[in-house]
Amino acid sequence: MKRIQTIKTRDLKESVKNGGCGECQTVANQQCEK
């Protein structure tokens, strides 16, 4: 077994560029649709 296993996650730094559409529902558990 590897000593460090990285779990796949959304990169929050990238979401500065590809986020912010506002189409999500009215915190951290929702699917971001658009």
Added chain:
Amino acid sequence: MVHLYKLNGYNIVLDVFSGSVHAVDEVAFDAISLYESHTPEEIKETLSEKYSVQGVTAEDLDEVLSDIAELKADGKLFTKDQYADKAFDFKNRHTEIKALCLHVAHTCNLNCTYCFAAQGKYHGERALMSFETGKRALDFLVENSGKRRNLEVDFFGGEPLMNFEVVKQLVAYARSIEDKCGKHFRFTLTTNGVLLDDEVTEFANRECHNVVLSLDGRKEVHDHLRKTINGKGSYDTIVPKFQKFVKARGDKGYYVRGTFTHNNTDFTNDILHMADLGFTELSMEPVVCAPGEEYALTEEDLPVLFEQYEILAKEMLRREREGRPITFYHYMLDLTGGPCIYKRISGCGSGTEYLAVTPWGELYPCHQFVGDPKYSMGNIWDGVTNTALQKEFKLCNAYARPDCKDCWAKLYCSGGCAANAYHATGSITGTYRYGCELFKKRIECAIMLKVAEALGDAQPEKA
């Protein structure tokens, strides 16, 4: 900033500002915890002393340190905060309203002791929203939603089914303007279940994206605080109705939502009771009330509640493996497709993207501020007239609270609930510390469950 913790046999590292999650062994856990405050030589010396009897070699330690350095270079460990500047520009951002909480009934057919709405009346007069007021509220939402296509409307109270005819009329009106306006309405309904019948069920299954059903769990727990106007428990009345409703609901969204108090700090038993009744989509929330109430949660309750959240997470993992999963609202993290950084900083959108509408058409930041004249924001005819208050809410985010500055969870809670902060501290930018402690525990459990899933430890067992 990183957050390291151990739970259910997993060593977990959360890189706060990238969102990365790592499952690590003991050696890597210790190395990461020392990495920013010690030199590589110091780390190797410390860890070789600790782990040499377990056969960990100098080469092993070099490899771990190399992996850590690589993750740091890739922006997945020890990531610096690069969002603070964006957060402080939030005051100038343009926001559009995309959701309304319609208080169609300021009255209720139950008399729940802990209700923040004070038996549905919000410390005011008993009232039902007229169709004309509701129709204007929907028009107000469309007019103020800009380019947003998805709009949400919650039918709330009090007990919204006490004004069911108006609810039906409002949905029909909204559907009639969707195509013309280029909008899609999502309706949700929160009900105590007393008036659930076949007609409501058919309507909700056709029109409601989600339905929240209020049940506190075991009969004696539920009946202690959720009584009828005549003082009788309501469990026997509503549970068969909820069971019939959920059976007819198919794969459409619902939540059975309870409130736990000092009287049932073993709330996991209430959640599992809900599961025994056949409900699988579950939520159980800590009561928020004045400290003097006999059912108020206490400091002494905290360690018990922490343990309960862990017990629940382990039980959910066990049921997942057995192929009979249950969902718990606060453990539904979506690590790969969850919200962007803007959403994580700004939170629920109360006062900016989301407003509550009283039966008289007054606007409030959210349902928990209704009835407090200091938080009246305007009305559905004149719009938001209290723009100073709206600016306060625009700035009410994960970076607005000094208490949150060094907190690892702030991009999960977005700084917490403004209403809870206000009721606990008198300021919407305060922090409700008790709620913070519970929130952090829930997020630790939720991430642990995602780690277990990612490592294949949550797979249903093969027969």
